[in-house]
Amino acid sequence: MIMNTADKVVAFLILFGLIILAFAHSLHLLLRFEIFQDTGVNMFKQFGSAILAAYYMMGIQLLFQNGFQMKIL
Numbered sequence: 001m002i003m004n005t006a007d008k009v010v011a012f013l014i015l016f017g018l019i020i021l022a023f024a025h026s027l028h029l030l031l032r033f034e035i036f037q038d039t040g041v042n043m044f045k046q047f048g049s050a051i052l053a054a055y056y057m058m059g060i061q062l063l064f065q066n067g068f069q070m071k072i073l
Contacts, residue, residue, distance in 0.1 A: 016059075024054035 028050035031042065043053040 020051065020054050020058055023058065024050040027054060 024044075024047070027044050028047050031044040032050075044050045
């Protein structure tokens with residue numbers, strides 16, 4: 001019973017991770033050359049920060065204010 005639950009949790013985490021990577025990659029490709037050239041404003045300029053931003057947007061409740069400056073609730 002515990003192994004069945006652990007298998008489902010691992011499968012969910014793998015699927016969630018793949019979805020986050022796909023979402024971050026697409027946003028990185030679409031938004032890396034935005035009008036704002038300041039890296040503090042554009043979270044999708046670098047791929048690592050794009051993964052972090054996609055994780056925050058999909059997994060943690062955030063307030064986005066003034067061009068992706070994040071404030072955790």
